[in-house]
Amino acid sequence: MREVTSPGFDSNDAQSVLEREFVSIFSDLADLFGNPRSHGAIYGLLFSSERPLSMEEIVTRLEISKGSASQGLRQLEDLGAILRARENGERIHTYVARIELKPLIAGFLHKRLTPRLNSSAARLKELEKLLPALPADMRPTARLRLKRVTKWNKRARTFLPLAQKLLQAD
Amino acid sequence: MREVTSPGFDSNDAQSVLEREFVSIFSDLADLFGNPRSHGAIYGLLFSSERPLSMEEIVTRLEISKGSASQGLRQLEDLGAILRARENGERIHTYVARIELKPLIAGFLHKRLTPRLNSSAARLKELEKLLPALPADMRPTARLRLKRVTKWNKRARTFLPLAQKLLQAD
DNA sequence: ATTTCAGTTCATTTTAAATTGAACTTTTAG
DNA sequence: CTAAAAGTTCAATTTAAAATGAACTGAAAT
Numbered sequence: 001m002r003e004v005t006s007p008g009f010d011s012n013d014a015q016s017v018l019e020r021e022f023v024s025i026f027s028d029l030a031d032l033f034g035n036p037r038s039h040g041a042i043y044g045l046l047f048s049s050e051r052p053l054s055m056e057e058i059v060t061r062l063e064i065s066k067g068s069a070s071q072g073l074r075q076l077e078d079l080g081a082i083l084r085a086r087e088n089g090e091r092i093h094t095y096v097a098r099i100e101l102k103p104l105i106a107g108f109l110h111k112r113l114t115p116r117l118n119s120s121a122a123r124l125k126e127l128e129k130l131l132p133a134l135p136a137d138m139r140p141t142a143r144l145r146l147k148r149v150t151k152w153n154k155r156a157r158t159f160l161p162l163a164q165k166l167l168q169a170d
Numbered sequence: 171m172r173e174v175t176s177p178g179f180d181s182n183d184a185q186s187v188l189e190r191e192f193v194s195i196f197s198d199l200a201d202l203f204g205n206p207r208s209h210g211a212i213y214g215l216l217f218s219s220e221r222p223l224s225m226e227e228i229v230t231r232l233e234i235s236k237g238s239a240s241q242g243l244r245q246l247e248d249l250g251a252i253l254r255a256r257e258n259g260e261r262i263h264t265y266v267a268r269i270e271l272k273p274l275i276a277g278f279l280h281k282r283l284t285p286r287l288n289s290s291a292a293r294l295k296e297l298e299k300l301l302p303a304l305p306a307d308m309r310p311t312a313r314l315r316l317k318r319v320t321k322w323n324k325r326a327r328t329f330l331p332l333a334q335k336l337l338q339a340d
Numbered sequence: 341a342t343t344t345c346a347g348t349t350c351a352t353t354t355t356a357a358a359t360t361g362a363a364c365t366t367t368t369a370g
Numbered sequence: 371c372t373a374a375a376a377g378t379t380c381a382a383t384t385t386a387a388a389a390t391g392a393a394c395t396g397a398a399a400t
Contacts, residue, residue, distance in 0.1 A: 014303035018312060021297055025290055025319070032286050034204040036388060047319075050311055055347070065390045070348055091398065092346060099315055101322050116202050120195055127191055133184035141220055142188060145269055149195070149217075152271050155337055163333065167325055206358060225377070235360045240378055261368065262376060 022048040023062070033108065038064055039072045043081055043097055043104070052085060052094035079107035105167060109160050117157050124150045192218040193232070203278065208234055209242045213251055213267055213274070222255060222264035249277035275337060279330050287327050294320045 023044035030040025041062050046053060053061075059069045073095060076082045080103040083096050098104065124146065131143055193214035200210025211232055216223060223231075229239045243265060246252045250273035253266050268274065297316055304312055 014300045015305065015308065017300060018297060018304070021293060022319075025293055028286065028290065032204065032283070034202065038388075047315060048312075050308060066347075067349080067391065068389055071389090074348090089398095099318060101318060113202070116198065120198065123191060123195055127188060130184045130187060134188070135185070138185065138220060142218075145217060148269055148271060149192075152337075159333075159336060162336070163329070166329060166332070167322075208358075236377075237361065237379080238359055241359095244378090259368095 019045065019048045019061075033112075035112075036072070038062070038068050039075055042069065042072045043076055046082055046095055046097035047099060049097075052096045054092045054094050056092070058095070079104060079111055081107055102168060106164055109164060114157070114160060117153060117160075121150075121153050121157070124153060189215065189218045189231075203282075206242070208232070208238050209245055212239065212242045213246055216252055216265055216267035217269060219267075222266045224262045224264050226262070228265070249274060249281055251277060272338060276334055279334060284327070284330060287323060287330075291320075291323050291327065294323060 023041045026044030026047065027037040027040040030043070031037050041064075042058060045058060045061060055066070055069050055073060058064075058073070059066055062069075064072075073082065073084070077084055077095075081098060083098060084093050085096070086093050127146055128150075131139060131146070134142055193211045196214030196217065197207040197210040200213070201207050211234075212228060215228060215231060225236070225239050225243060228234075228243070229236055232239075234242075243252065243254070247254055247265075251268060253268060254263050255266065256263050294316065298320075301309060301313055301316070
């Protein structure tokens with residue numbers, strides 16, 4: 001991918017700057033949360049577009065490959081960040097960003113964060129069973145620390161839904 | 171780095187398993203938030219250790235290079251996740267994890283998230299100035315969308331301190 | 341049924357990030 | 371002051387992740 005600097009058809013008018021900036025800002029955002037920049041770029045492009053875009057247009061404007069575009073679009077779709085449509089009797093799909101942002105964030109929390117936190121929770125639970133097998137002198141410290149992480153993990157998990165609420169409202 | 175599977179001196183007793191699991195869990199956590207796994211590993215090791223460890227011990231137990239260890243330790247230190255000490259008249263530094271976890275999270279929020287969100291905020295502000303230069307028919311939509319992201323950005327920034335509060339308590 | 345175009349898949353390549361390690365600097369011990 | 375060990379730095383290497391693109395699948399138009 002390229003961060004948009006082509007010669008002829010991508011100029012410096014307000015519209016292009018806006019688009020480029022949205023692409024870039026959302027790329028950064030994606031990156032910040034450990035997602036591929038290209039996914040952010042796609043979302044940013046759709047976000048800045050008035051009308052639905054086809055995959056082909058996305059490929060052209062962002063200068064990414066069909067493969068990337070296809071995968072990125074799928075990811076974004078099942079995060080709930082974008083919508084795929086097929087106009088009645090049209091051949092191609094078109095995509096729109098859900099500009100509310102809420103679904104994007106909710107999707108990220110549910111599909112990315114929660115599963116990982118849950119898996120950690122499970123591992124921590126397993127570790128508890130191990131405590132009795134420790135040398136007696138280490139047990140108290142170990143138990144304490146294990147409790148700490150467990151508590152934090154729990155806290156984080158109960159916190160996410162709340163966070164969603166607080167971040168709510170478009 | 172390796173995820174610990176050496177032959178002689180790293181066995182399957184409860185203590186080793188615990189250590190290995192902490193290392194692994196914190197590696198995952200680091201990764202989840204876009205940090206190098208090795209940093210998580212170091213923190214995990216310190217977290218599981220009863221006593222302060224020297225850099226050399228860390229290098230040996232995790233089988234990472236001195237370079238990695240040095241950099242990782244520095245990062246963790248200025249995140250506020252670990253403490254460096256030098257016992258009176260000792261030659262070497264030793265390191266302890268701050269088991270409260272709060273500083274780790276606070277550090278991450280302040281040193282990683284906040285700066286990025288601020289920089290986005292600045293860019294969004296710049297974009298506002300661009301609105302008048304847009305073709306009249308696009309202006310309303312553009313303005314609306316820009317407002318949306320800006321609002322979210324703001325929300326996220328005001329949310330972080332609150333999040334910290336809510337996640338508080340060891 | 342066949343051709344053509346949209347979209348997907350996945351082995352290969354590219355790129356970016358993390359890790360290494362050798363050279364260097366700093367510290368303290370003699 | 372010198373030697374030796376601890377710790378840092380950074381160019382070079384390795385590794386993991388993302389992007390590519392060619393081959394494939396499916397779907398509609400003829």
